[in-house]
Amino acid sequence: MTTALDLPAEIDDVRAARDSLPAISRIVGVGTAVAGTRISQPELLDVLGVENPKVRSVFLNSAIERRHLTLPPLNADGARRPESQGDLLDKHTALAVEMGAQALEACLKSAGASLSDLRHLCCVTSTGFLTPGLSALIIRELGIDRHCGRADIVGMGCNAGLNALNVVSGWSAAHPGELAVVLCTEACSAAYALDGTMRTAVVNSLFGDGAAALALRADGPDTDTVDVPQGPRVLKFASLIITEALDAMRYDWDRDLGRFSFFLDPDIPYVVGAHAEIVVDRLLVGTGLRRADIGHWLVHSGGKKVIDAVVINLGLSRYDVRHTTGVLRDHGNVSSGSVLFSYERLVAEDVARPGEYGVLMTMGPGSTIETALVQW
Structure with missing residues (x-):
């Protein structure tokens, strides 16, 4: 696991320590x-x-x-x-x-x-x-x-x-x-x-x-990041395809209408919720982190039942998913961009502090759950 550096007193030492690490992408x-x-x-x-x-x-x-x-x-x-x-x-x-x-x-x-x-x-x-x-x-x-x-x-x-x-x-x-x-x-x-x-x-x-x-x-050798506010570093990803629910979310050609038609199985919220723990535990394995160590949760605004199922299965609070539910309330499900709408709200809230961790989670056809671990 890559951990946050304790900044030394001397700026040169900070730069030297930073430059000795592999390049890690940052959301800026x-x-x-x-x-x-x-x-x-x-x-x-x-x-x-x-x-x-x-x-x-x-x-x-x-x-x-x-x-x-x-x-x-x-x-x-x-x-x-x-x-x-x-x-x-x-x-x-x-x-x-x-x-x-x-x-x-x-x-x-x-x-x-x-x-x-x-x-x-x-x-x-x-x-x-x-x-x-x-x-x-x-x-x-x-x-x-x-x-x-x-x-x-x-x-x-x-x-x-x-x-x-x-x-x-x-x-x-x-x-x-x-x-x-x-x-x-x-x-x-x-x-x-x-x-x-x-x-x-x-x-x-x-x-x-x-x-x-x-x-x-x-950050590269010529990137001066000392004393400059930085977004979170992207540390790790984990994925899960729920193969037994492959057809639960799909885009079909409707021959009667002569156009595509989207299908959502009514049971998909419960299927996703039941598998949320599996992929989050895989994301955190080897990091030394527990779910309780995650300060910020950004979950896809997939729908009320989907959000409820994830909250229950991961033991999250309503505060944890405040931005998820806020985006759903104000925009509905905007598909792949939903989690980024939530991230924008978290940035505007200005509550994330250096060293804190966040988990991003999305769900979609496949049925698939994607996760990312970030650190401020």
Whole structure:
């Protein structure tokens, strides 16, 4: 395990001790963005003309107060016009680029950097498919150096923010002093089906549009970090694929509707909760840490039942998941970017102190749980 250094009195000694260690990636900035219309759950039910009591109950008991959505245009009769898969892909492209560009610029500002400082961009999305990828479109949109390294992670779902963090933290450690960004941009409005079924009602009650970005940099020999506030170091990752629940969260082609349709098994919160201890214990093995030593928990805002299941199985308090529930309340589930929205709130709260540890946890299709250990 890599532990925090006790700073010697002499700055030169601090630099010498730091430079003798392998490069470890640090989170140095965060930014988020939303698009579309901010709408409450009751307002959305009225807009969509939902009268089925069971469907209304799903919306109103979701622990979500409001979300940002880009709804389909109105027909002449005032009803929402059905969108073809082509329309939805166009929506995904437009929203993903718009929100992604805003989140990236906010993240770089948070890091005290500019677009010209960016050396690697990894874009994450599951709400549409693009070739060339979203990273290429963002680079063109913002005029980023065309030599900027890039990668696209597509279709991994809500857990993918940590999959990307794992990859980019490795890139950062291999390129000390250079700036890399993880950008999650999810136009969940582009994955909606307005067909009145309970299957789609569960999805439509939960997801919102949003983008979030994290900036990473590994300290290098020429990086002066003494007396400069630093974000947490990324220490370790652990993953778990629950293979027996592989089909519990999936994106299927609906032949009747001629479009993709998302499916969530009603039992998935309990499946995820039952496996949360396994992957967290694996994350902490060999570190000398116990769960009680973790000062900050950032859990994916997957839904009320998912959060409750994780809280119960890990023995967490409601205070531990205050940012998780706050993001769900204010934005709904914004898929891969949810945990980064929570991290932004933790940064704004300014309660993390040097030496403290945090665990980030995401869940998604597979069914998969991803975790990361960080230290301030």
